[in-house]
Amino acid sequence: MYKYDNYDQAIVDARVEEFRDQVKRRLAGEITEDQFKPLRLMNGLYLQLHAYMLRVAIPYGTLDSRQMRMLAHIARKYDRDYGHFTTRQNIQYNWIKLEECADLLAELATIEMHAIQTSGNCIRNISSDQYAGAAADEVADPRPWAELLRQWSTFHPEFSYLPRKFKIAVIAADEDRAAMRLHDIGIHLVNRDGKLGAAFYVGGGMGRTPMIAPLIKDYVPIEDFLSYSEACLRVYNRYGRRDNIYKARIKILVHEIGADEYRRQVEEEFAHVKTLGIDPPAAELERIAAYFSPPPFESGLSDDVDRSDPDFAVWLDQNVKPHKQAGYAIVNISLKPIGGIPGDASSAQIDVMADLAEKYSFDELRVTHAQNIVLPHVAKRDLYAVWQALNAADLANANLDLISDIIACPGLDYCSLANARSIPIAQKIATRFADAERQRDLGELKLKISGCINACGHHHAGHIGILGVDRKGVENYQLTLGGSGAEDVSIGKITGPGFDEDGIVDAVERATEKYKELREPGERFVDTYRRVGMEPFKEAIYG
């Protein structure tokens, strides 16, 4: 795990004091809400339907137990005893008091955390693969590259007032667990002649105009990494549209001028930027990478696991994934209990997860973009003890990647942008499919719900997606099929007319029944859809 040095700490501490001063000016009435808004929005503080919401950055979704415990402490002290893990691998608190916000940030700073650039039209938290450092299919740990980007993008003077927000993901594995090509920039680390470099995909995104990022550069060596990033951003800052908020993301620029023309402009800018000396020496990546060196794994551990407890065996098969180190496994903790709110965890649960990480996972946790938590390095001999502790805390939901492992945005229950509620739909669908065997029979089925066209719930990337819209003052839900945020990335297509709250649950059920009827051995829902197309599903859904 990365550790702050004095420079990192000084920057975060200064930010706390700056924000304290800004809040003080607001509370004293020296600045209006209109003047305060751009300031708080540079620091993850949103005014939602009922209260202020604070989004805390979890860089590339990696935490240690000390940080995790602080997140629980903050939920207890400043919020209503729970936090909400987000699709950007961050955590949000929904009930924050403005006058306490600076103290909260000061507490976060003591454990090397902050809320810098978790909102605003700037470069947001860098996301990554939740199995980084543990997955067998990675060429390297992507997080040192993500940390380089975190530092480069923090308070970047040229790119703090971009046309729109800007999201970067970095992965290094064949399997894409971070929806890399649905980011403004998706970076895939690759090996060339034994030397690591970065493939740049630029111009992906969801929102009202979903796009899959095209490949802009197949290999950028480490010595050009930040210069190339800077060139990509400068072209966007200069030529991205600013006349219409819905056309301001980089995906629209790349789409309108074309990937070839965008690449040409970036290459031209890069040739210039490269002369400025903004790339740190290789020693800086090495310094950062040293913090991410593998933990002291024991060798010679057994791969055998006692499966005699049937409930444990079910969880083992569903939520535990192979680790690159013999004798170890990756544990996924699902924050999707049947009937619960996707991504929510109580303070007590957050503490339990912190304790387990400290005791069994070399003090590390990860947050996933699917709003779950990962213990990345658990010895197989400890899996049963981990499961028992999770089970006692209602955290042993054995539904990873099944239909009830739903991504949902906060929706109209919290969000001032939403047109419809997302959470109750997620709860109803999970409840309809509560039967564990039925879920397992349906297999991998990624269901994602957004409460408005901004697509924070990733509905475009759902094998089944649901989009809440407002139709003449009534909540209405559109259904999409065939999306994916993985390495088989695709954008879902709308089935047809929308449904009311109960109707959408029935429609999802009819789609799954049709899949069971049509599937061939080994086919996932999305595979069957891709093979047979929309028509059979449409007939089943609309009759």
Place this chain on the structure above:
Amino acid sequence: MVEHLHAEGEEPAVTLDAFLDQSNATAVRLEPDDDARALIPHLDRLALIEIAFPKYRDGRGYSSARILREAGYTGELRAQGDVLVDQIAFMKRCGFDSFSPEAPLNQADVEAALSRYDHVYQGAADAAVPVWKLRHG
């Protein structure tokens, strides 16, 4: 410390088009969608480049400023318009050395904003040394 605020009564800066047509002006004003690189052949005879910020959210002027400094421009570089106290530090890092905000700024707030951070993470158009350089000498 802000070097200087806009002096009253000076010759107005001409538009980019007017500047490129007529050649004796020494002050030019760039709108957000003007290409700063069009000025690069003429930097020697410019004493003032004013960059307009009609809305604080429109950050194109930051790139324009850096491009001009990167090309070797050493004259006055002024940010004019919707310039807010919390942007001045970023503007200075991008090479601005004078400010003409539409709404007056409190000088104490400006100085507090400019002295807030001792360190920066990245190189830009100012003299600040990025922390990676401090770490590796």
